[in-house]
Amino acid sequence: MAADSTNSLMTLEHVLPDLMSKTAATGLVPRELQAYVAPALEEFRNEMASELGMDDYAHIDKGELPSRLNGKVGGGMTKKMVSFAEAVLAWNYKNRTLLNEAGDKQPEMITE
Template sequence: MRKDLVKAAANGLVPKDLEPYVKPALDKFKNEMAAELGMPDYDTIDKGELPSRMNGKVGGNMTHKMVSFAEAVLAWNYRQQLESGNNDEGADT
């Protein structure tokens, strides 16, 4: 399943059985990022009263961590390909 999940994620697809978990997982992740920035009650506060700089920091931190995670998944997948001798790098761009 892990290899299929990595391939699906690489193609921008969320497997059907995981779709119901996407929004709650992102909401939880967003609240964790806000808590790291000193806003532990982010899920209950009025975002309209929050300065855009603070909302931007939450979104920016989410993006940074998701990109870092994607890089790790891509690196893991690429290493697996190299170790298995399946080095399909595709066309040079």
């Protein structure tokens, strides 16, 4: 079983950077992930509300909540998504920089 999970991780390591670069370049969610966006955001919204002390947010009448509480949920989500996007950008930038540095360190030709 360990070999299977190792193979899955190796495959994911190659697919994920490609997927992230396509998504970052186009600003669009890849077709194979579009069906997962709405449920993932809903889960994320409920987790954020739970962190703010609103444990049953999925079933609460949002119209009955003060706008300040609803705003805290959305604001918390935005803050975390921006942090995540910053991490992805930094990761991509770091990898591009390392690749460029590796490409620049080719053996020098001696011309005497």
